[in-house]
Structure formats: C-alpha cells, structure tokens
Amino acid sequence: MNRYWREARLWLVAIPVLLWTLLPIYHIFLFSISTKDSAFSGALWPDHPTLRNFGTVFRQEHFYLHHFWEQIWNSLWIACAVGVLTLFIATCAAFAISRIKVRGGRTVMNAALFTYFIPAAFLAVPMYKAMGTYGLLNSRWSLVLAMVTLASPYAIWVLKQASDKLPWELDEAARIDGATPLQLFRLVYLPLMTPSLVAIGTYALLLAWNEYLYAFLLLSHENTIPLAVGLGHFLASDDSPWELLMATALIYAAPPAAIYYAFRRYMVGGLTAGAVKS
Amino acid sequence: MATVHFREIVKNYGKTRVLHGISLDITDGEFVVLVGPSGCGKSTLLRMLAGLEDITGGTIAIDGRVVNDVDSKDRDIAMVFQSYALYPHMTVRENMGFSLRLRNEKRALIDQRVATAAKILNLEPFLARYPRELSGGQRQRVAMGRAIVRDPKVFLFDEPLSNLDAKLRVAMRTEIKALHQRLKTTTVYVTHDQIEAMTMADRIAVMNEGRIEQLGDPLELYDRPANLFVAQFIGSPAMNIFDGVTRAGAVEALGARWPANGRATDGQRVRYGIRPEHLEPAASGIPAEVIVVEPMGAETEIVAKVGDTALTVMMRGRSSAGPGEGIFLAPQAAHAHLFDAASGQRL
Numbered sequence: 001m002n003r004y005w006r007e008a009r010l011w012l013v014a015i016p017v018l019l020w021t022l023l024p025i026y027h028i029f030l031f032s033i034s035t036k037d038s039a040f041s042g043a044l045w046p047d048h049p050t051l052r053n054f055g056t057v058f059r060q061e062h063f064y065l066h067h068f069w070e071q072i073w074n075s076l077w078i079a080c081a082v083g084v085l086t087l088f089i090a091t092c093a094a095f096a097i098s099r100i101k102v103r104g105g106r107t108v109m110n111a112a113l114f115t116y117f118i119p120a121a122f123l124a125v126p127m128y129k130a131m132g133t134y135g136l137l138n139s140r141w142s143l144v145l146a147m148v149t150l151a152s153p154y155a156i157w158v159l160k161q162a163s164d165k166l167p168w169e170l171d172e173a174a175r176i177d178g179a180t181p182l183q184l185f186r187l188v189y190l191p192l193m194t195p196s197l198v199a200i201g202t203y204a205l206l207l208a209w210n211e212y213l214y215a216f217l218l219l220s221h222e223n224t225i226p227l228a229v230g231l232g233h234f235l236a237s238d239d240s241p242w243e244l245l246m247a248t249a250l251i252y253a254a255p256p257a258a259i260y261y262a263f264r265r266y267m268v269g270g271l272t273a274g275a276v277k278s
Numbered sequence: 279m280a281t282v283h284f285r286e287i288v289k290n291y292g293k294t295r296v297l298h299g300i301s302l303d304i305t306d307g308e309f310v311v312l313v314g315p316s317g318c319g320k321s322t323l324l325r326m327l328a329g330l331e332d333i334t335g336g337t338i339a340i341d342g343r344v345v346n347d348v349d350s351k352d353r354d355i356a357m358v359f360q361s362y363a364l365y366p367h368m369t370v371r372e373n374m375g376f377s378l379r380l381r382n383e384k385r386a387l388i389d390q391r392v393a394t395a396a397k398i399l400n401l402e403p404f405l406a407r408y409p410r411e412l413s414g415g416q417r418q419r420v421a422m423g424r425a426i427v428r429d430p431k432v433f434l435f436d437e438p439l440s441n442l443d444a445k446l447r448v449a450m451r452t453e454i455k456a457l458h459q460r461l462k463t464t465t466v467y468v469t470h471d472q473i474e475a476m477t478m479a480d481r482i483a484v485m486n487e488g489r490i491e492q493l494g495d496p497l498e499l500y501d502r503p504a505n506l507f508v509a510q511f512i513g514s515p516a517m518n519i520f521d522g523v524t525r526a527g528a529v530e531a532l533g534a535r536w537p538a539n540g541r542a543t544d545g546q547r548v549r550y551g552i553r554p555e556h557l558e559p560a561a562s563g564i565p566a567e568v569i570v571v572e573p574m575g576a577e578t579e580i581v582a583k584v585g586d587t588a589l590t591v592m593m594r595g596r597s598s599a600g601p602g603e604g605i606f607l608a609p610q611a612a613h614a615h616l617f618d619a620a621s622g623q624r625l
Contacts, residue, residue, distance in 0.1 A: 170363055172359070172363065178351035188365060
C-alpha cells in the first residue's frame with residue numbers, strides 16, 4: 001500500500017512537470033502545421049493540418065525568411081567553431097594543469113571558478129566595446145570569441161576534474177615507455193578522455209547554438225546573424241507570421257535535440273564527472 | 279643487462295627526509311628485493327631509479343652512467359606497476375608494443391617482439407583482447423610482457439603481486455622467478471611481503487624508516503639478522519623475542535634459563551630471540567602452558583605461555599597436546615639470537 005502511495009505521489013509530480021514542459025512544444029508544433037487563418041483558432045488540433053509552412057521556410061518564400069539558409073549556416077558555423085575552440089582550449093588547459101601540473105594551475109582553476117560570479121549579461125557591453133576596438137563587430141568571429149570566453153571556464157573546470165580521475169600510473173607508464181608529453185596527450189590522454197570531451201564539446205556547441213543576447217549585440221547584418229536572432233526579427237511587425245515563425249523554430253530546435261539524443265550516454269556521465277570531489 | 283649503483287641517496291619531501299643516505303650496489307643480472315613496512319622508502323627508492331621522483335642528494339648510476347638528470351625514457355628501464363597501469367583503450371598487443379611504437383620501430387619488428395614475449399608469458403590467445411576482458415593474473419602478465427618487449431637493461435617491479443589473490447600470487451611469484459632465470463636481466467623488486475622477498479631474491483635489502491637495516495642473501499638474513507628489526511620482520515611466524523639477563527653463558531628470562539651462543543658479558547640486559555621452529559616440545563626443559571594448537575598437516579603451530587609471555591612453537595608432524603595442558607620446551611642453543619637491549623643490535 002505504502003509503495004503504491006509513494007508511486008502515486010511520484011506520478012502526481014511527474015505528470016504536471018511533463019505537461020509543463022511539453023505544452024509549449026506542442027504549441028509550437030500546432031502553430032507550425034496550421035494555416036495562417038486557423039493558427040489562433042484555439043483548437044487542440046487544426047482542421048486542415050499542413051506541412052506547407054515548412055516548404056515556405058525551406059524555399060525562403062517570405063520577407064523574414066530571405067536569409068534562412070544563410071542564417072542557419074551561420075548558426076551551425078558559429079556553434080561548431082565554439083565547440084571546437086572551447087574543446088581545444090579546455091583540453092589543453094586541463095591536461096597542463098591536471099597531468100603536467102604546470103605552475104599557476106591552481107590560480108587558473110580559481111580564476112575559472114571566479115568567473116561564475118559574473119553574470120554573462122554584465123559582460124555584454126564590455127564585450128561589445130572590445131569587439132568594436134578590434135574591428136570584429138558584425139563578423140561571426142566576434143560571437144565565436146565571446147562564446148568561447150563564456151564557455152571555457154566551465155569546460156576547463158569539468159575537464160580538469162575528469163582528468164584528475166585518470167590513474168596517475170598511466171602517465172608514469174607512458175613516460176617510462178618513452179612517451180613525450182605530446183605523445184602522452186595524443187595517444188593516452190585524449191582517447192581516455194573521449195566521453196568527457198564529447199560532453200563538453202556538445203555543451204559548448206549547444207551554448208553557442210542557443211545564444212541570443214550576444215548574437216543580437218555583436219551581429220546585426222542579415223547575412224551574418226545566426227537564426228536565433230533571425231527568429232527575433234519575425235516579431236518586428238504588427239502582423240507577425242506566427243505559423244512560419246513556429247515552423248522555423250521547430251527546425252531550429254531539431255539539431256540540438258538530435259545531438260543530445262545521440263550523445264545522451266556521454267552527457268550525464270561527462271557533465272557530472274567532477275560535480276563532486278571523490 | 280646492467281649494474282645499478284646507489285650512492286648516498288637522500289630524498290626530502292618538503293622538510294621531511296624520507297631517505298637517509300642509501301648506498302646499494304646491484305651486480306649484473308642480480309635479482310634484488312627491497313622489502314620493508316609501508317612508508318619505509320622502498321617504493322620511493324625504486325621510483326627514483328625509474329626517474330619518476332627527483333633525487334635530492336646522492337647519485338644513481340645504471341651501467342656506470344649517472345642517470346640523476348636523465349629522463350625516464352632514456353634510462354632504458356622497464357617497470358611493472360602494482361596497478362598494472364595497462365592502457366585501457368589498447369589491446370594486449372598494442373599495450374605490449376606501445377614502447378616500440380613510440381620509438382618508431384618497424385611494424386614487423388614490433389610484431390615479432392610482441393609475439394616472442396606473448397609466447398614466453400602464455401598470452402598468445404589474448405593478444406586481441408582489451409585489459410578489461412582479462413583476469414588479474416593475465417593483466418599482470420601483460421604488464422610483464424610490456425616490460426619484456428623492450429628488452430631493457432633493468433626491470434623494476436613495484437609491489438606487482440599485491441592486487442592478486444593468495445593462490446595466484448604464489449603462481450606469479452614462480453613465473454617471475456622463472457622469467458628472471460631465463461632472461462637474466464638485472465631486477466629490482468619492491469614488496470612489503472617478506473615471503474615474496476625470501477623466495478625470489480638473490481639478495482634482500484631490508485629497509486626501515488629510510489635506511490637499509492641489512493643487506494644480504496635470504497638465508498643469511500634469516501639465520502643472522504643484524505638487529506631486532508630484521509629479526510622480527512623476516513620469518514613467518516615471527517621470531518619469539520623477550521627480555522632477559524645473561525648469566526654464565528645462558529640467559530635468564532621468563533623465570534627460566536635459556537641457552538645462548540651470543541657474545542654477551544655476564545649480567546648484561548639483552549633481548550633473547552628464538553624462531554618458532556627452533557623451540558621444540560620435549561620430555562624435559564622449560565615448562566609452558568598450551569594456549570592454542572593449530573594443526574597444518576605437515577607442521578603444527580602451538581602457542582604456549584611461559585610465565586606471562588605467549589611464545590610460538592612450530593613442530594614438524596602432529597601434536598597430541600590440548601589447550602591448558604603443560605608441556606616442556608627445548609630451545610636449540612645454536613639457533614638462539616641475542617640482541618643488545620638498548621641498541622637492538624646483534625651481539
């Protein structure tokens with residue numbers, strides 16, 4: 001009896017949470033398969049569901065969608081660049097601090113932790129100024145550099161903690177076997193860190209893919225902005241094409257969902273590695 | 279193959295000195311075991327030889343070349359770790375060939391050397407497996423295979439059998455010894471297990487608190503321990519040791535007279551030591567009361583009380599004595615050990 005009651009309580013919490021999460025997504029989906037006239041009908045299922053909105057988006061057949069492919073390419077380019085760069089910086093830093101034990105490693109770790117105290121929004125204006133100084137405004141690189149700056153501390157922290165868990169004897173065995181630090185890094189360290197690297201790479205990639213504030217600030221040309229900012233432009237007029245906005249949003253949400261699904265095995269293990277000191 | 283020379287080796291960790299000027303010469307092809315309790319510095323000494331720890335003072339030479347400032351990889355040594363330290367993402371074959379791969383050796387040579395080592399260690403069926411798919415003993419053999427493949431000047435073993443169960447440990451002990459007899463490579467082996475040391479070593483260095491207490495071949499250490507520490511550390515069950523005073527060529531202790539052959543002046547306070555197998559039950563002698571009888575088949579271990587002190591007696595064959603019964607003990611004078619009560623040194 002007690003067990004059933006506990007189970008029931010669990011369901012009582014789970015069902016509202018599930019609805020709370022799924023309802024907006026269902027809403028997006030509903031809009032995206034409705035015609036413009038029936039979009040606001042309030043029905044739970046449209047009378048004439050259609051996929052025409054997606055066709056309109058893919059063929060860029062609307063004023064707001066003239067740069068759809070370009071913008072989604074920008075999103076992809078920026079996200080991948082952020083993922084790769086963050087991974088490169090954080091892996092090198094974690095290896096140097098955790099395995100080679102370079103001087104000042106602790107300071108770097110403390111500094112990385114300290115950056116958590118500064119909300120990203122605080123840095124938006126200084127970052128804008130800095131990018132302006134270097135003439136990077138309106139270049140995709142400005143957003144890439146800004147996002148790498150924001151993602152790196154956490155990435156270094158997580159990878160350093162994960163590195164610490166690798167048995168130290170492996171490094172010693174490799175040294176005796178004749179490995180240089182670079183060979184140790186390439187042939188022993190990287191293969192063993194793969195799960196954490198996948199997790200952190202995905203984290204940085206998705207962080208950049210989902211970014212709006214910095215993208216909005218640093219990029220303003222229609223052919224340099226990522227799709228996230230492009231979506232925002234839909235709301236610029238009084239009569240927004242909601243059905244197209246939602247169809248585009250659904251398309252935009254698909255890659256992260258796919259990536260997360262593909263790497264879900266690594267995400268939980270990789271991101272919680274280093275969550276607690278063991 | 280090579281000689282190894284330690285000269286006045288000192289090691290500090292911060293302000294703590296863990297090695298106090300160790301000197302040790304190992305000849306070509308010798309199997310030397312460093313044995314001692316945890317924290318005695320034996321692993322540190324080995325790791326200094328491997329180049330994994332800095333040398334605070336003194337010199338280490340391999341084959342006549344001082345290697346203090348030589349990188350691990352250029353010392354031409356191979357090491358077997360307690361945790362095996364196999365690369366988990368490589369197969370047995372890749373693990374064993376890794377050092378040669380790093381030296382950019384030809385594929386054919388690597389394959390041939392790995393095959394030879396695998397044959398010696400009976401690892402041929404497992405070459406394509408990953409370490410996680412092997413048992414503890416097989417992993418241990420892979421770790422040894424990795425060392426053999428390199429054909430190094432010196433083999434280093436850091437407590438390689440500690441992670442194995444008792445039966446496997448005995449089997450691997452034999453394998454390592456057989457391997458050494460076959461390859462004749464100079465070997466330095468660290469263990470805290472004195473039985474491993476006794477059975478495998480050409481010579482044993484007993485270490486304690488950063489010093490070598492005694493260096494010698496196994497039976498020399500057993501028969502003539504230089505001090506109380508070595509006497510208590512070597513031998514299982516441990517030597518019986520108790521306080522006494524010398525009188526007319528014997529030792530008065532525990533209310534009885536114990537025969538002695540050490541050189542002590544009359545009336546000197548000593549520690550009297552006698553191994554369990556040199557203390558036999560007899561028809562007459564020192565009266566004792568049996569506490570526990572542990573039959574082991576070929577031998578019987580008896581714990582008996584003389585006065586208030588419990589002594590261990592090891593006799594061949596079986597005993598009919600039961601707990602609470604009185605027996606007589608006959609110590610063999612030729613095997614009695616006398617140590618100075620103050621310094622603990624052999625008399």
